[in-house]
Amino acid sequence: MLFDPPPPVVAPDARRRPLDNPRVLIVIALVLIGLLVGLFWLSSRTSEIPLQLSGLMLYSVLAVDLLLLVTLFFVLARNLVKLWYDQRQAAPFARFRAKLVGALLAMTIVPAVLVLLSGSEIIRGSAARWFSEPVDQLVASAQLISSRYYQDHQEATANRSRRLARTLPAKDVDAGDVTLLNPIVKAEMAGTPSGMVELYRSVTGPGGQRDVEFLLAEQASDLPPDHVRALADRLALKAVQSGHDEQTQDPLDSGGVLLRTATPILNADRTPIGAVVVSDHLDGQVKVSARRATMAFESYMQLRTFKEPILAAYLAIFAGVTLLILVSATWLGLYLSKRITRPVQKLAEGARAIGAGQLDFRLEPETSDEMGSLVEAFNMMAAELRTSRERLEQSRKDLESKNIEVDARRCYIETILDRVATGVISLDAAGNISTVNGAAERLLGLGPTAMGQPAAVVLAREDLAPLLPLVRAIWRREPRSVVEEITLARDDREVHLAAASTVLTGEDGQAEGAVLVLDDVTPLIRAQRVAAWRDVARRLAHEIKNPLTPIQLSAERMRRHFAGAAPPTWTLVDECTGAIVTEVEALKGLVDEFAQFARLRGPRMLPVDLNRLIDDTLRLYGGVLQHGTLHVERELAAGLPAVRLDAEQIRQVIINLVDNAVEALGGPAAPPRPDGEPPTIRLATTFDDRNAVVRLVVTDNGPGVPPADREKLFMPYYSTKGRGSGLGLAIVRRIVAEHGGGIEVGDARPTGTIFTVELPAA
Amino acid sequence: MTRRTLLALVFVTATGGLAMMATDINVTPVVTEGGRVVAAFSAPTSFFEDAHDAIQSGVLMTFSYAVELRRPSTIWFDRTLAETTAAATVKFDSLTGIYQVSKLRDGRVVWSERTDKETDVRGWMMSFDQIALEPSEPLEANADYYVRVRLRMSPRRTFSIWPFGRDDGSGRKDFTFIR
Numbered sequence: 025m026l027f028d029p030p031p032p033v034v035a036p037d038a039r040r041r042p043l044d045n046p047r048v049l050i051v052i053a054l055v056l057i058g059l060l061v062g063l064f065w066l067s068s069r070t071s072e073i074p075l076q077l078s079g080l081m082l083y084s085v086l087a088v089d090l091l092l093l094v095t096l097f098f099v100l101a102r103n104l105v106k107l108w109y110d111q112r113q114a115a116p117f118a119r120f121r122a123k124l125v126g127a128l129l130a131m132t133i134v135p136a137v138l139v140l141l142s143g144s145e146i147i148r149g150s151a152a153r154w155f156s157e158p159v160d161q162l163v164a165s166a167q168l169i170s171s172r173y174y175q176d177h178q179e180a181t182a183n184r185s186r187r188l189a190r191t192l193p194a195k196d197v198d199a200g201d202v203t204l205l206n207p208i209v210k211a212e213m214a215g216t217p218s219g220m221v222e223l224y225r226s227v228t229g230p231g232g233q234r235d236v237e238f239l240l241a242e243q244a245s246d247l248p249p250d251h252v253r254a255l256a257d258r259l260a261l262k263a264v265q266s267g268h269d270e271q272t273q274d275p276l277d278s279g280g281v282l283l284r285t286a287t288p289i290l291n292a293d294r295t296p297i298g299a300v301v302v303s304d305h306l307d308g309q310v311k312v313s314a315r316r317a318t319m320a321f322e323s324y325m326q327l328r329t330f331k332e333p334i335l336a337a338y339l340a341i342f343a344g345v346t347l348l349i350l351v352s353a354t355w356l357g358l359y360l361s362k363r364i365t366r367p368v369q370k371l372a373e374g375a376r377a378i379g380a381g382q383l384d385f386r387l388e389p390e391t392s393d394e395m396g397s398l399v400e401a402f403n404m405m406a407a408e409l410r411t412s413r414e415r416l417e418q419s420r421k422d423l424e425s426k427n428i429e430v431d432a433r434r435c436y437i438e439t440i441l442d443r444v445a446t447g448v449i450s451l452d453a454a455g456n457i458s459t460v461n462g463a464a465e466r467l468l469g470l471g472p473t474a475m476g477q478p479a480a481v482v483l484a485r486e487d488l489a490p491l492l493p494l495v496r497a498i499w500r501r502e503p504r505s506v507v508e509e510i511t512l513a514r515d516d517r518e519v520h521l522a523a524a525s526t527v528l529t530g531e532d533g534q535a536e537g538a539v540l541v542l543d544d545v546t547p548l549i550r551a552q553r554v555a556a557w558r559d560v561a562r563r564l565a566h567e568i569k570n571p572l573t574p575i576q577l578s579a580e581r582m583r584r585h586f587a588g589a590a591p592p593t594w595t596l597v598d599e600c601t602g603a604i605v606t607e608v609e610a611l612k613g614l615v616d617e618f619a620q621f622a623r624l625r626g627p628r629m630l631p632v633d634l635n636r637l638i639d640d641t642l643r644l645y646g647g648v649l650q651h652g653t654l655h656v657e658r659e660l661a662a663g664l665p666a667v668r669l670d671a672e673q674i675r676q677v678i679i680n681l682v683d684n685a686v687e688a689l690g691g692p693a694a695p696p697r698p699d700g701e702p703p704t705i706r707l708a709t710t711f712d713d714r715n716a717v718v719r720l721v722v723t724d725n726g727p728g729v730p731p732a733d734r735e736k737l738f739m740p741y742y743s744t745k746g747r748g749s750g751l752g753l754a755i756v757r758r759i760v761a762e763h764g765g766g767i768e769v770g771d772a773r774p775t776g777t778i779f780t781v782e783l784p785a786a
Numbered sequence: 787m788t789r790r791t792l793l794a795l796v797f798v799t800a801t802g803g804l805a806m807m808a809t810d811i812n813v814t815p816v817v818t819e820g821g822r823v824v825a826a827f828s829a830p831t832s833f834f835e836d837a838h839d840a841i842q843s844g845v846l847m848t849f850s851y852a853v854e855l856r857r858p859s860t861i862w863f864d865r866t867l868a869e870t871t872a873a874a875t876v877k878f879d880s881l882t883g884i885y886q887v888s889k890l891r892d893g894r895v896v897w898s899e900r901t902d903k904e905t906d907v908r909g910w911m912m913s914f915d916q917i918a919l920e921p922s923e924p925l926e927a928n929a930d931y932y933v934r935v936r937l938r939m940s941p942r943r944t945f946s947i948w949p950f951g952r953d954d955g956s957g958r959k960d961f962t963f964i965r
Binding site for chain 1: 839840842843844845878879881882883884900902941942944945
């Protein structure tokens with residue numbers, strides 16, 4: 025484990041709705057199916073529902089239709105607007121969803137509307153055929169027969185009741201003499217197979233109201249016993265009260281019906297004194313058949329009468345079913361399009377998130393089908409990408425730290441290379457210069473443009489030409505490492521280099537480049553020369569000085585011996601011995617200078633203000649130069665740091681350089697320069713902060729030194745003046761060298777010589 | 787209910803009443819001693835004739851009369867002070883030729899009769915009296931009121947998409963209550 029991974033980010037699913045739950049969908053589907061079944065059931069039972077309820081049902085169905093229609097338009101409008109908006113916003117899969125929804129709607133709406141139209145026409149046609157003329161006649165005839173049968177029986181009972189009312193003696197009825205009346209009633213019942221006669225007498229009740237009193241009843245033997253006397257009583261009273269016939273049909277529990285007719289019995293002045301109720305029994309079979317025919321007739325007539333609202337109910341139910349199918353299909357199309365596109369859309373969003381570097385992005389699988397497998401695969405891919413990314417990140421960090429380390433090491437090496445006095449030039453396999461350190465730039469006078477250039481071109485410069493054979497030897501690779509001492513003439517002086525070239529070879533033995541190392545051995549050579557000269561000087565001083573004293577003593581002895589000699593002889597001896605003594609003295613002085621050069625002590629270094637030392641030293645020349653024509657100018661840098669030096673030796677350096685300049689200008693009374701300028705000696709000090717050196721520059725505007733003689737100036741016993749020991753500048757160089765510094769000579773402008781002494785700052 | 791001499795004289799503004807009321811149903815309002823309004827009304831027989839076929843088909847036919855006592859307003863809707871519903875149902879038995887007629891008041895059956903005479907049925911279905919309207923507040927003297935009667939028959943033979951506010955007939959009688 026590289027490090028603890030953060031918890032994965034699960035894609036926010038704000039749009040997850042209850043409708044995405046399969047259980048909710050199943051419940052909705054069941055409700056819709058139930059609604060459809062209910063509509064079909066209503067459709068099948070429309071004719072059986074009471075018409076009062078059918079109106080309510082019709083408007084209920086119409087309300088449902090309206091609701092479905094509004095829902096359909098709302099769903100369509102909402103989603104059309106949404107699709108249009110998504111397309112305007114260039115939302116992913118918007119076009120695909122629009123096409124899918126359009127195809128599903130086209131597949132649904134067109135057939136549904138066609139079915140609705142054709143179905144409506146079929147219903148209308150069927151309704152028209154329900155009420156055909158033959159059916160009308162058939163139903164009406166059946167109704168006529170059944171009602172006529174009832175009415176005939178009712179009429180028969182009425183006739184018998186009227187006849188009996190006329191037959192019964194009014195006074196006997198009024199008297200309530202049952203014994204007289206009973207035979208008459210029995211005679212009437214004799215020919216009646218199933219019936220009953222009930223006789224009543226009119227009486228006055230306790231409140232003065234008219235009432236009836238039951239006198240007798242005679243019934244056939246096969247009359248069902250479940251008839252109710254009270255109904256007959258009520259009918260008799262009604263007839264007595266109205267004074268005319270009253271009829272009723274009393275259904276019996278046994279299934280039949282009792283057709284009753286009550287006829288008032290009138291006395292002479294036409295006043296009802298009683299009533300006779302004649303009943304005729306119709307058995308249940310007849311009653312049921314007649315009632316069935318009547319019900320069929322009434323149903324038929326009701327259908328015919330209320331055809332329009334019933335047809336409307338059918339059409340409303342049919343339209344409702346169609347709208348329900350349309351709404352369901354539309355919603356299903358939209359739902360399917362979402363179900364199809366949403367996971368793909370989420371995958372696309374996930375891919376974009378992964379592409380944006382959000383590797384901990386995860387998708388939550390909504391289903392366990394192929395789309396769910398795809399989401400799982402996506403999540404696995406994201407996890408693997410994340411692991412790979414983490415490994416890469418770790419590798420990158422390792423590499424970065426190594427690069428930093430390598431960079432630090434490279435900087436360290438470059439710093440070392442830049443700081444070392446040894447010049448290093450690296451070449452690539454093609455012979456182009458890859459790196460040049462500061463020492464090499466300084467030694468060879470190379471600029472930044474040398475980088476990348478072919479070494480053969482860069483070193484073809486005239487002053488660097490001696491290096492070319494060395495470079496060529498590199499590519500010959502024989503031998504692999506070459507060391508040579510090369511002398512370059514740069515800036516009118518010689519630079520002695522110990523140059524070493526080494527071929528760099530790879531593991532396959534092929535040359536990958538070369539390194540050219542240059543050591544400036546000029547100071548070493550100079551020191552070797554000085555040491556040699558010191559040895560020579562010491563030998564000369566030793567070998568020459570010893571015989572000089574005897575020579576001088578001998579010459580003086582000879583002079584004393586010939587002091588009394590003849591004048592010609594004395595003159596000759598005096599002249600010769602005088603010359604011998606003079607030359608011996610000169611030789612002694614020369615030998616002393618050699619001895620001094622050979623015995624020069626080491627410097628005693630102390631921090632000294634160089635400017636003050638210069639002022640003090642120049643003060644010595646005050647008397648000499650006061651009456652002359654020479655000008656001495658000073659340009660001493662302010663704030664010059666103290667320099668660790670031997671004041672006496674550096675004073676000697678200043679004196680030697682100034683003396684040299686005075687001599688070069690022609691002495692203290694030197695004439696003006698050919699250009700009219702006065703003979704001038706300028707002493708200047710500067711501080712080189714970068715190289716931590718203090719420079720003393722002595723300039724004169726004399727005739728200058730030819731380039732060929734410049735290097736020789738610092739050699740012992742070399743003098744351009746034709747007199748002196750020629751050790752002045754050699755001593756100067758030696759002192760400066762023993763102070764860790766250096767001295768260079770160059771041309772002044774327009775004429776003259778510049779001596780530059782560099783001393784390390786304290 | 788005892789009908790006493792009227793404390794108030796009902797002044798029917800003939801012109802205004804004719805102008806305002808519908809001519810379908812003839813309404814006669816009477817203000818009684820207790821401040822109640824008792825209305826009688828009769829609908830033209832044409833309504834019964836329209837429903838004749840439906841009645842003969844054996845369907846239970848209902849004539850429902852909504853009777854309202856209202857006070858007119860010129861700036862707002864008329865205010866209803868009292869309302870009641872009187873209804874009559876008829877069921878014809880095609881087998882026996884008998885009509886079963888019932889009268890209802892606010893949903894309660896108050897009278898029922900059987901007959902085979904269609905003329906009696908027509909009278910019972912189309913004429914009502916003693917329809918008492920108990921106003922929610924005492925009638926204001928010299929104020930205008932009216933009694934409106936709206937008839938709705940059910941079931942209907944015709945079909946309309948809009949189920950509300952369609953009366954089969956109506957009548958109105960304006961009066962000024964003078965104490």
